[in-house]
Amino acid sequence: MEAKRLLLGDEAVALAAIDSGLSGVYAYPGTPSTEITEFIQKDPAARERGVHSRWCTNEKTAMEAALGMSYAGKRALVCMKHVGMNVCADPFINSAVTGVNGGLIVLAADDPSMHSSQNEQDSRFYGNFAMIPMFEPSSQQEAYDMVGYAFNLSEELHVPVLMRVVTRLAHSRAEVKRGAPREENRLDPSDDRGWILLPAIARKQYLKLIDKQPLMLGKSGSSPFNTLTLTGEKGTGIIACGIAYNYVKEADPQVSGILKLSHYPLPAEQIRALAAASDKILVIEDGQPFVEHEVRAILGAAYPVEGRLTGALPRTGELTPDSVGTAVGKPTFRHFPDALNMAPRPPQLCPGCGHRDVYAALNEVVADYPGARVFGDIGCYTLGALPPFRTLSSCVDMGASITMAKGAADAGVHPAIAVIGDSTFTHSGMTGLLDAVNENADITVLISDNLTTAMTGGQDSAGTSKYEGICTGLGVDPAHVKVVVPLPANMSEIKETIRQEIAYHGVSVIIARRECIQSLKRHSAKKI
Amino acid sequence: MKKDIILCGVGGQGILSIATVIGEAATAAGLHLKQAEVHGMSQRGGDVESDLRLSTEPVHSDLIAHGTADIILSMEPMEALRYLRYLAPDGAVITASEPLVNIPDYPDHEALLSEIQALPNVTMCDIASLARESGNARGANMVLLGMAASSIGLVSPDGLREAIARVFSPKGEKVVEANLAAFDQGMAAAKKKV
Numbered sequence: 086m087e088a089k090r091l092l093l094g095d096e097a098v099a100l101a102a103i104d105s106g107l108s109g110v111y112a113y114p115g116t117p118s119t120e121i122t123e124f125i126q127k128d129p130a131a132r133e134r135g136v137h138s139r140w141c142t143n144e145k146t147a148m149e150a151a152l153g154m155s156y157a158g159k160r161a162l163v164c165m166k167h168v169g170m171n172v173c174a175d176p177f178i179n180s181a182v183t184g185v186n187g188g189l190i191v192l193a194a195d196d197p198s199m200h201s202s203q204n205e206q207d208s209r210f211y212g213n214f215a216m217i218p219m220f221e222p223s224s225q226q227e228a229y230d231m232v233g234y235a236f237n238l239s240e241e242l243h244v245p246v247l248m249r250v251v252t253r254l255a256h257s258r259a260e261v262k263r264g265a266p267r268e269e270n271r272l273d274p275s276d277d278r279g280w281i282l283l284p285a286i287a288r289k290q291y292l293k294l295i296d297k298q299p300l301m302l303g304k305s306g307s308s309p310f311n312t313l314t315l316t317g318e319k320g321t322g323i324i325a326c327g328i329a330y331n332y333v334k335e336a337d338p339q340v341s342g343i344l345k346l347s348h349y350p351l352p353a354e355q356i357r358a359l360a361a362a363s364d365k366i367l368v369i370e371d372g373q374p375f376v377e378h379e380v381r382a383i384l385g386a387a388y389p390v391e392g393r394l395t396g397a398l399p400r401t402g403e404l405t406p407d408s409v410g411t412a413v414g415k416p417t418f419r420h421f422p423d424a425l426n427m428a429p430r431p432p433q434l435c436p437g438c439g440h441r442d443v444y445a446a447l448n449e450v451v452a453d454y455p456g457a458r459v460f461g462d463i464g465c466y467t468l469g470a471l472p473p474f475r476t477l478s479s480c481v482d483m484g485a486s487i488t489m490a491k492g493a494a495d496a497g498v499h500p501a502i503a504v505i506g507d508s509t510f511t512h513s514g515m516t517g518l519l520d521a522v523n524e525n526a527d528i529t530v531l532i533s534d535n536l537t538t539a540m541t542g543g544q545d546s547a548g549t550s551k552y553e554g555i556c557t558g559l560g561v562d563p564a565h566v567k568v569v570v571p572l573p574a575n576m577s578e579i580k581e582t583i584r585q586e587i588a589y590h591g592v593s594v595i596i597a598r599r600e601c602i603q604s605l606k607r608h609s610a611k612k613i
Numbered sequence: 614m615k616k617d618i619i620l621c622g623v624g625g626q627g628i629l630s631i632a633t634v635i636g637e638a639a640t641a642a643g644l645h646l647k648q649a650e651v652h653g654m655s656q657r658g659g660d661v662e663s664d665l666r667l668s669t670e671p672v673h674s675d676l677i678a679h680g681t682a683d684i685i686l687s688m689e690p691m692e693a694l695r696y697l698r699y700l701a702p703d704g705a706v707i708t709a710s711e712p713l714v715n716i717p718d719y720p721d722h723e724a725l726l727s728e729i730q731a732l733p734n735v736t737m738c739d740i741a742s743l744a745r746e747s748g749n750a751r752g753a754n755m756v757l758l759g760m761a762a763s764s765i766g767l768v769s770p771d772g773l774r775e776a777i778a779r780v781f782s783p784k785g786e787k788v789v790e791a792n793l794a795a796f797d798q799g800m801a802a803a804k805k806k807v
Contacts, residue, residue, distance in 0.1 A: 089640070091636055091637075091640050091646070091648075116652055117652065119652075120652075200651060201652070253649055253675045253676065254675070256649060256650050256651065256652055257647055257648060257649035257650070257675040258636060258646075258647065258648040258649075258650075259646065259647045259648075259672070259675075260640065260645070260646070328675065331673040331674045331675065332673070332674050332676075334673040334674075335673040335674040335678070405676055405678075406674045406676055406677070406678035406679075407678055407679045410678060417678040417679040417680055417681070418679065418680045419679050419680050419697075419698045420680045420700065420701065420702045421697040421698065421700055421732070422697070423697065423698065424694035424695070424697055424728060425720075425724075425728060426691065426694060426720035426721065426724050426725040426728050427691055427694050427695055427720065428691070428716055428718045428719060428720060429660075429716075430623065430658075430659050430660040430691075430692075430715070430716055431659050431716075432624065432657035432658055432659030433657055433658040433659065433715065434657065434658075435657060435658065465657065468657065472717075542652070
């Protein structure tokens with residue numbers, strides 16, 4: 086057995102999945118989940134075994150393909166950032182009703198504090214909604230250990246399981262010790278009619294899922310990942326979820342007891358035992374006050390429960406050793422005042438990036454149209470909302486630039502312009518473009534195609550070399566699918582093209598295509 | 614025994630390579646460690662920071678608490694000041710002196726350097742010039758690591774040199790030698806200051 090390895094939380098999950106007989110990972114890149122799939126793509130053992138690891142077009146296609154692999158009897162992993170759960174919510178919720186054949190883990194990487202996200206939604210609500218077991222590791226080693234356990238549980242209960250990590254686990258390194266590797270499952274497609282969710286069958290399947298709930302509760306009540314430690318003293322009892330446990334251990338407070346919570350559904354008996362030994366309960370959890378709500382329901386309104394809802398901890402943002410220290414009566418102290426000679430340094434588009442030329446041209450053209458609105462999307466180019474460009478009026482979710490431009494055009498906005506990246510376009514922009522074509526909406530779509538999924542570090546983009554074909558295939562008039570090369574030297578041509586397509590009262594697509602400056606550097610380095 | 618280090622700079626300056634080398638040295642020395650880093654949006658020319666915690670005992674929190682960092686190790690002088698709330702009373706600030714100006718409201722350079730010099734425990738050098746003097750203009754991050762080598766304590770300068778050799782060996786002997794030269798230049802510069 087090899088020595089301990091220094092791994093990101095994401096890498097610990099990936100290695101554990103490979104060691105647990107994984108046959109396929111299905112994912113769309115998204116911070117902080119991307120490194121899981123990247124690790125599996127590079128791992129020599131996974132490559133030799135032919136573990137599926139190519140990127141998917143979006144989280145919904147990923148979830149469905151993984152469910153298909155599970156149907157065939159093999160173990161599959163789906164990975165995404167938290168907002169990806171919204172995209173795959175339909176197959177995710179229904180996979181709990183069909184149940185699984187081969188083990189299926191859905192991994193959601195939450196981003197409290199929104200380091201690289203548009204919200205801080207808590208994926209545990211989805212697990213509760215789907216009524217399936219959930220795991221929330223407190224450390225990289227526990228993340229490794231949980232994956233094999235979760236696959237076994239998934240196969241034992243015939244349900245998918247949700248694994249929730251947060252940025253500070255996903256993107257933090259620590260030493261991890263490997264366990265014994267396991268073979269992949271053999272091909273054994275299901276013959277169960279329960280996979281056909283016609284109403285008559287779905288009602289039976291739903292009852293089956295309800296019937297499994299006490300089993301799930303029994304499993305979390307006796308889980309090796311949930312531990313209740315009582316000190317024998319009276320005082321506050323702490324429920325520490327996932328990595329919150331580390332901050333509590335760091336502060337080392339005087340308490341009546343600590344329930345380390347990493348396996349859901351909530352172990353109600355352990356919570357009642359902690360409450361009985363304590364004067365009040367303090368719930369410490371990263372993300373939204375999910376457990377705090379649930380604990381109130383278990384203990385009743387009369388029992389004092391504190392947490393993010395009562396102000397014991399900040400209502401928003403990730404936990405820190407400082408916020409937890411304060412909440413448990415072990416405050417931390419600053420010794421130096423904040424510096425005087427300091428300014429914020431927001432992220433910005435790289436020097437030489439093609440998106441810069443797109444925005445430079447767009448700003449000059451749009452200045453001639455007082456009613457113009459430019460709808461943005463998700464990617465590096467969202468930075469076009471910040472100085473020096475300030476081009477964008479919106480950024481909501483993957484693909485929303487095109488559909489919001491259409492809705493605004495329906496309302497009378499002109500020109501209504503969408504700026505969307507190549508990977509975001511294939512993720513969720515294509516369907517909206519079809520809506521626009523079917524109504525001949527008066528919009529101008531600018532696909533800023535840098536031939537990669539750049540924001541997350543340069544993963545393959547699903548539609549590379551197919552964009553003109555996709556747009557004309559969806560019905561955009563070929564005369565209004567234009568390609569430009571975003572370079573300062575081409576500025577007058579780009580501006581003229583944008584002006585022409587704004588003047589055309591129908592759907593136009595301008596593809597501004599030049600390779601991402603970062604991936605270009607990587608490709609040149611490889612050639613040398 | 615523990616050593617909590619805030620590593621900081623601007624996206625693209627190579628702070629994660631410093632973290633990798635210290636992590637490699639610490640693992641070889643049998644220490645426990647956690648290292649939290651930021652990926653994604655913050656990489657694009659914005660401020661970047663990594664919490665690196667080394668200890669002879671198991672490390673719980675991935676993040677460093679206010680007022681407890683032993684070292685702020687910064688590739689850029691203004692970035693060193695961004696994290697003062699984390700610095701312990703006797704903590705060291707080891708930083709580059711040359712500014713990276715990619716924002717319109719960057720503070721006055723002289724005032725900035727005076728504010729840093731007024732802190733109790735400062736080692737500040739022009740790491741880009743030192744890197745050029747070492748013959749490895751791209752090795753500024755290893756110069757900075759060299760400047761910190763004697764302060765890390767839990768891992769020795771020799772341990773760090775060996776870690777540099779292991780981390781960069783896939784890129785060839787020349788890259789290893791160039792990075793060691795930059796590291797040695799940084800160590801020598803820090804000694805002169807003391």
